[in-house]
Amino acid sequence: MRSSRYNFREAETRWQKVWEDGKVFETRTDDPRPKYYVLEMFPYPSGRIHMGHVRNYAMGDVVARYRRAKGHAVLHPMGWDAFGMPAENAAMEKKSHPATWTYANIATMKGQLKSMGLSLDWAREFATCDPSYYKHQQRMFLDFLKGGLVARKTSKVNWDPVDQTVLANEQVIDGRGWRSGALVEQRELTQWFLKISDYSEDLLSALDGLGRWPEKVRLMQANWIGRSDGLMLRWQLTAGTAPASFDEIEIYTTRPDTLYGASFMAVAADHPIARAAGEKNPALQAFIGECRQMGTSQAALETAEKKGFDTGIRAKHPLDPAWEVPVYVANFILMDYGTGAIFGCPAHDQRDYDFAMAYDLPIKPVVRSANLTDAEANAAFDRENPPTVEDGVLFNSGFMNGMSVAEAKEAVAKRFEGESLGNRPVGQRKVNFRLRDWGISRQRYWGCPIPVIHCEACGTVPVPNRDLPVKLPDDVTFDMPGNPLDRHPTWKHVDCPQCGRKARRETDTMDTFVDSSWYFARFTDPFNADEPTTMSAIAKWLPVDQYIGGIEHAILHLLYSRFFTRAMTKTGHANLSEPFAGLFTQGMVVHETYRDDSGNWVPPADIRIEMIDGERRATEIASGKPLTIGSIEKMSKSKKNVVDPDDIIASYGADCARWFMLSDSPPERDVIWSEEGVQGAGRFLQKVWRIVGEAIDLPDAASAADAPHAVTKAAHKAIIAVSEDLERLRFNRCIAHIHDLSNTLSSALGEKDAATHGRAIREAVCIMVQLFAPMMPHLAEECWGELGGKGLIADAAWPVANASLVVESSLTLPVQINGKKRADIIVPAEADNAAVEAIVRADSAIAAALAGQDIRKIIVVPKRIVNIVV
RNA sequence: GCCCCUGUGGCGGAACUGGUAGACGCGACCGACUCAAAAUCGGUUUCCGCAAGGAGUGCUGGUUCGAUUCCGGCCAGGGGCACCA
Numbered sequence: 001m002r003s004s005r006y007n008f009r010e011a012e013t014r015w016q017k018v019w020e021d022g023k024v025f026e027t028r029t030d031d032p033r034p035k036y037y038v039l040e041m042f043p044y045p046s047g048r049i050h051m052g053h054v055r056n057y058a059m060g061d062v063v064a065r066y067r068r069a070k071g072h073a074v075l076h077p078m079g080w081d082a083f084g085m086p087a088e089n090a091a092m093e094k095k096s097h098p099a100t101w102t103y104a105n106i107a108t109m110k111g112q113l114k115s116m117g118l119s120l121d122w123a124r125e126f127a128t129c130d131p132s133y134y135k136h137q138q139r140m141f142l143d144f145l146k147g148g149l150v151a152r153k154t155s156k157v158n159w160d161p162v163d164q165t166v167l168a169n170e171q172v173i174d175g176r177g178w179r180s181g182a183l184v185e186q187r188e189l190t191q192w193f194l195k196i197s198d199y200s201e202d203l204l205s206a207l208d209g210l211g212r213w214p215e216k217v218r219l220m221q222a223n224w225i226g227r228s229d230g231l232m233l234r235w236q237l238t239a240g241t242a243p244a245s246f247d248e249i250e251i252y253t254t255r256p257d258t259l260y261g262a263s264f265m266a267v268a269a270d271h272p273i274a275r276a277a278g279e280k281n282p283a284l285q286a287f288i289g290e291c292r293q294m295g296t297s298q299a300a301l302e303t304a305e306k307k308g309f310d311t312g313i314r315a316k317h318p319l320d321p322a323w324e325v326p327v328y329v330a331n332f333i334l335m336d337y338g339t340g341a342i343f344g345c346p347a348h349d350q351r352d353y354d355f356a357m358a359y360d361l362p363i364k365p366v367v368r369s370a371n372l373t374d375a376e377a378n379a380a381f382d383r384e385n386p387p388t389v390e391d392g393v394l395f396n397s398g399f400m401n402g403m404s405v406a407e408a409k410e411a412v413a414k415r416f417e418g419e420s421l422g423n424r425p426v427g428q429r430k431v432n433f434r435l436r437d438w439g440i441s442r443q444r445y446w447g448c449p450i451p452v453i454h455c456e457a458c459g460t461v462p463v464p465n466r467d468l469p470v471k472l473p474d475d476v477t478f479d480m481p482g483n484p485l486d487r488h489p490t491w492k493h494v495d496c497p498q499c500g501r502k503a504r505r506e507t508d509t510m511d512t513f514v515d516s517s518w519y520f521a522r523f524t525d526p527f528n529a530d531e532p533t534t535m536s537a538i539a540k541w542l543p544v545d546q547y548i549g550g551i552e553h554a555i556l557h558l559l560y561s562r563f564f565t566r567a568m569t570k571t572g573h574a575n576l577s578e579p580f581a582g583l584f585t586q587g588m589v590v591h592e593t594y595r596d597d598s599g600n601w602v603p604p605a606d607i608r609i610e611m612i613d614g615e616r617r618a619t620e621i622a623s624g625k626p627l628t629i630g631s632i633e634k635m636s637k638s639k640k641n642v643v644d645p646d647d648i649i650a651s652y653g654a655d656c657a658r659w660f661m662l663s664d665s666p667p668e669r670d671v672i673w674s675e676e677g678v679q680g681a682g683r684f685l686q687k688v689w690r691i692v693g694e695a696i697d698l699p700d701a702a703s704a705a706d707a708p709h710a711v712t713k714a715a716h717k718a719i720i721a722v723s724e725d726l727e728r729l730r731f732n733r734c735i736a737h738i739h740d741l742s743n744t745l746s747s748a749l750g751e752k753d754a755a756t757h758g759r760a761i762r763e764a765v766c767i768m769v770q771l772f773a774p775m776m777p778h779l780a781e782e783c784w785g786e787l788g789g790k791g792l793i794a795d796a797a798w799p800v801a802n803a804s805l806v807v808e809s810s811l812t813l814p815v816q817i818n819g820k821k822r823a824d825i826i827v828p829a830e831a832d833n834a835a836v837e838a839i840v841r842a843d844s845a846i847a848a849a850l851a852g853q854d855i856r857k858i859i860v861v862p863k864r865i866v867n868i869v870v
Numbered sequence: 871g872c873c874c875c876u877g878u879g880g881c882g883g884a885a886c887u888g889g890u891a892g893a894c895g896c897g898a899c900c901g902a903c904u905c906a907a908a909a910u911c912g913g914u915u916u917c918c919g920c921a922a923g924g925a926g927u928g929c930u931g932g933u934u935c936g937a938u939u940c941c942g943g944c945c946a947g948g949g950g951c952a953c954c955a
Contacts, residue, residue, distance in 0.1 A: 005909090044955050084955065157953070168953040216874055220950070223873050298951045302871040332871090351871080435952095442953065512955070551949060554874085559952095588948090616897095634948090664882045664895065668875095670948080672882065680896055686909085724886095732883070736894035743894090750911085814890040819936040821890050859935055865889045869935045 002786070006689035008653030012778045016117055024794055025119040029525070029537060031073035037541050038064040038076045039520055041549030041557075045080050045105035045127070049112045051589040051635060051661075051673055052550070054645050058658040058775075059586060059667055059731065060548045061118045065774035066726045067545075068119065069798035075541050077523040078113065078120045080106050080127035083447045083512045085168065091446075091478040098446040099474070102129055112645060116654045117777050119794065124526045128515035129446070133522065135469035136532035137514060138451040142462045143571040144194065145452075151193045152460070155439050156296050159187035163481040166443045169297045179481075186292040191441035192450055192508065196563045200225055200433040202577075203562055212582035214668070217554045224555050226434025230254035231413050232339065233427045235265065238314040238324055243276040248421075249315060249327065252338030252432060256416075257408035260397040261345040261366035263356055265315050266308060266330035268340040274329045277311045284309055284329065291331045306355050307331045318416065318426055319398065330355065336436055347386055367392045367405060374401075438560060440511040445476055445484040447509030455496035455503035464497050470505070483507055516557055517564035520544055520579055533573050542574070543581040546729075551585040551668075558583070584729050587670040589661075591641040593630035594618050601640040602627055605647065609675065632672055643673055655776035656682045662731035662775055684739070685779060688772070691742060692783045694749045695765040698758035708805055709757045714744040715764035719801035722771045731775070741768050762787065770799050815846055816867040822849040825866070833860040840866055 019025060040060035043053055064076040080102075087098035094101070106127060113120070126133050144150050158167040162180035166189075171178045196203075204225045207218045234250045249265065267274050269291035278285040287309040294300055308328035317323035325343070332351060333342060346356035347365040356363050363386065368377035374395040380387070394400040399415075400408040416427025441450065449470040451463035463470055473491045476484035485491060485507040496503035518532070525537035549557075561579050568574035594602040607618050607627060618627040635642045648657045660681035665671040718741040725733040745768060748754060748761055766787050773780035773793050784793035808829055813836065815823045823845045827836050837858050840846055846868070853870040860866050 041955095046955090081955070086954080166953075169951095170954045172953095220874055224951085226873095296953085299871075302951085304871090306871095354871095439953080444953090511953070513952095516955085550955095551875085552955080553950095555950060556952065557955085666883075669883090670876095674882085674896080676896055677882075683909090684895090690910085733894085736884075739894050746911095812890095816890080816936070819889095819934095824890085857935065859889090861889055861936095865936085867889075867935055 002693060004690075004693070006686060006779065006782070008655060008685070008778065011782050012115075012117060012654055015778045015781045016114065018781075018792070019117075019119070019794065022792075023123075024792065025076065025121050026123050027073065027075045027077075027121045029540065033071055033073040035541055036064075036067040036072035036074050036546075037524075037544045038067065038074060038546050039523070039544045039548070040078075041547070041553065042079045042081050042516070042519060043109065044084060044086070045082055045102055045109055046086060047105050047108065049109050049645050051643060051645060051648075053113075054116065054648075054657060055589055055661045055667075055671065056548060056550070056586055057113065057116060057118055058661045059584070059729065060546075061116075061120075061658075061777075062662065062726065062731060062774040063546050063548070063729065064119050065777060065794065066798070068794070069770075069774070069796065071797065074119075075523070076118075076120055077124040077526075078118075078122065079125050079519060079523065080109075080129075081512065081516050081519070082106065082127035082129035083509075083515055085444065085446070087446045088444060088478060095478075097474070097476075099129065102127070102446075112649075115646075115649050116658065119777070124523055126519075126522065126526050128448070128512075128519065131469045131471050132529065133519075134448040134515070136522070137448050137510070137518070138463070138468050138470060139465060140518070140532050140568065140571065140573060141510070141514075142451060142465070143573070144567055145462060147567075147571045149195050149198070149567050149570065151195050151437060152190060153193060153437075154188045154190050155193075156186045157189055157443075158296055159185045160481075161185055165481040165483075169295070172295045172297070172300075175293065175295055175300070183293055184295055186294065186296055189441070189443075191439050192452075192506075193437040193439050194514075194563070194567070196438045196560070197433060197435050199563055199566055200227070200435045202566070203435075203559065204433075206562075206578060210578065210581075210583070213580075214583065214585055217551075217558065217583060217585060220554050221559055224435065224559065228254045228432050228434070230338075230430055230432055231256040231409075231416065231427050232430045233318060233343075233416060234421055234424070235315040235318055235343070236321070236421070237327075238316060241312060241314045243273065243280065246273050246276060246313075249273060249341050250339050251341040251343050252430065253343060255345065255348065255409075256412045256427070257394060257397075257400060257403075257405050258345040258348050258366050259317075259319060259343070259412060260400070261347050261364045262317060262325055262343045263346055263362040263364065264325050264344045264352075264359075265327045266333050266342050266344055266355070267327065268333040268335040269329055269331065270335040271329070271333075271340045273313070273327075274311070277313060277329075281311070284311060287329060291329070294331065301332060301334070304331060306351065306358060308355060308359060310359070326361075328355075328359070337434065338432055347381075353386065364396060366394060366397045368395050369393075438511075438513075438563070440514055441508040442511055443483045443486070443507075444509055445472065445478075447512060448515060449485070450506045450508050450510055452506040453494055453496060453503045454506060455499060455501060457501055458496055458498045458503075460506075461496055461498050461503070467497070472509075485509070513557060513560050514564075517560045518568060520547075520561070521565070521568065521574060531573075533568070535575065538574050538576075542576055543579050546582045546584065547580040548584045548586060548729075551587070554585060584667070586667050587665065588634050589673055590632050590670045591635050591643065591673045592632050593639050593641045594627045595630055596620060596625060596627055601638075603640040604643055604675070634670075635673070648678065652678055652682050653685070653778070655779045656685055659684065659735070659772075659776050663735045664732060666732050667729055684742070685776065687742060687746070688768075688779065688783070691745050691749065692765055692769065692786055695745075695762050696786055698749075698761060699755055700762070701756050701758040702760075709748075709760035711744060711748045711757070711764040712760050713805055714741055715767040716801045716805045718771060719767060719799050720806065723798070723801070726774070734771075735775070738768065738772050741771070767799050769793070770796065811863060813863075814865050815840060815843075816865065817846075817849060817870060819867060822846065829863075833862065836860045836866060840868070 038060055040056050064074050068074045082102050087102050090101045091098050158172050160167050160177035160180055162182035172184050230253050234248050236248050269288045278288050308330040311327050313327040314324040344352035346353040346363040363383050365381050369392050394403045394408045413429050417425050419426040451470045453461045455461050492505040492507050521533050524541040525534035528534045565579040566577045594607050608621050610617050618629050660678045718737050721737040722734045769780050769783045780793045810826050810828050812824050812826050814821050857869040
């Protein structure tokens, strides 16, 4: 007996069991159909899934189910990005072992994902903290080491002097450690690096080939890699001003054309000359110390007030040895970029300007706007308010006077290339990249151990393959700060694999970005216990056809994965360079915030919204107290504006949650989760259920008329529209089209002659069910069965539109007069421009609107619009 | 600070490559059904105006027969900035 209301609770678990028992979504590698690899960024097992996951996985599932219906062999796997700091924080706070905590979270979250009814191949599941996964990662690290892709060098970390531990940037708050509150220091450590910078040019130029990536992501990556064409330039130092053994400073500049505007030189606090000068100058030493107390993040460096210290060293201008500029140590110069030294031209660079104003240095303009004379430009120059000149003409610049910026750059480069100092030219052109090598060392427990042994005699020795994986020890404590691996009583003490003497394991673990840089490749054959990848599986499934995840990964994760794929190819673990052919970055899930009168945040589950005098008012259910409705923000625990997917699925069902997630906002933008919205989605579910119920009761009568019934036309138009929008992941538009079709169908069912067109209506209803099946798969299976569909709708082919059913014989064209719409005309579909113009001239309504004005021109845009210019 | 993105009714948004601004949904209001409520169904809903008509896509200037769409300047909000994932 059919219930008048759809019982999602019963139906959803029933269909999930049918899919699971039938192994419907397990992928066979020998499937001969064309492949399609859909992947959503795998989650960090933080405890419970959040609405952002629901959105991400709902989108991926729609793509996967649509491609399956279109006849592809679909690979749609899921796993866990399971190493990372939160597990260690939990270990410290809750006294549970990171592994216990992580695997418990995975179990919970897997259950939650299963309740969403996703078409995932769970047989391929793995967690990156499984030794059976990180074993292969260690193997590849060693192959990279052998292949020259790994370097060991020093870099700076945030050091908490109280907790005696390295802090992540997010653990540094206003320059202080988040737990201890101590002022953070920069400290140099010798660390492992992957040589991503060897691939700078390739990673940059290959962006052009990523046609199915968002333009903005490609732009962000291009800026990140940051190619610049500049000049290395050696400046002689004035004898007696510099520490012994320093007679020059080499700087890097992209604006050698502004050399005549130089007023100072600045070097990084870590520049060798700064260190040397600091040794004899306590005040400078103190300033260098101050620079080191800044945190290591770029944002911290650049937002800090620009400060410098005059070292007393003087450099001779390369174009005029009589001209000397002071050398400063400055807190905004990075040792990692270029040579760690610059010359400052305050008139044409904002940072240099700020610096010059702070230290009262000369500001001389050398590029002027092309429509001024030299004299005018000099007269108009105002030190307090210098003009910004994007591209102009050189002046006050000796031999470069009158040249364009580009000409001057060329001329000055040529000149210095030709001049020698010692055995080297004074200047050399140099392409520089902002991209730095990828430091992967982390002084933490919960990560993949770096499989290297340090031996006093042999140096750094790779762990032999037969000894992999280097497993994390289980017996560790988190009761004190620092790296538990380092203070473990036995773990790090091993014999050197080469000479057999006592040696020490590397106690650093890998950055978790390493784990996520190849998981997509492992998914192609996670069953291979001996090798990280199986080449035939890589060849079959990669690249990922559609990758979906958050925009916050636009740079690091995606760039590292692109590099890692190249590195794997170089070391024989893959055979391609670009892992993701199509990328889609989805927006966040946001929600209103609520606070009580003492300013405490109140979760949405505890409140009630009412309309009072046309205004939305919130009250706390338990206390009845009124609340302030705050701004809409990213769901976060701190503001308590989170809704739990479990609650939503329990009260509305997975289909309803999925449908609402996809319905309103375009997928790349933020979506506002609202109770009203999800209720609306629930009403639509029930409406569909009623439509199907009415349709199956209709007699199976074919339409008498020759012309196809209006519902058939509407259904076939919907097939075209929905398919097109699914291809482009415009789910919100798909849903609008399905709403349209459902409106047409419910009106058709309400009409008196519905019974005489029973077959046409049934067929159209069937099409509607197929169209929403990727989004609401459980409801679709239920309706499909009732409508007499064969087998599972999950296995059914996508409906094919009959193009002849959707052609129109005439069209309505709007007619504008001077760009304002004044009338509509109906023209035959095949009418040419001349015919349309004739109809316009003959139309009485248009003649009236013209009111006797002369027609100067008629613009006819075929099938679009007519504009009359008067 | 630097890089990137976004801005359209009461709200989420639609508008294919410059061609009818507001599809579709939410909310609200009116009506039908009901003893009543829920559910459902029908209608109205950008603003000003009784209407004719006019204005209108963050602000401002420009290009065009025509601009939400292209260009310049500004304002606001968001993402990233290399040890959060």
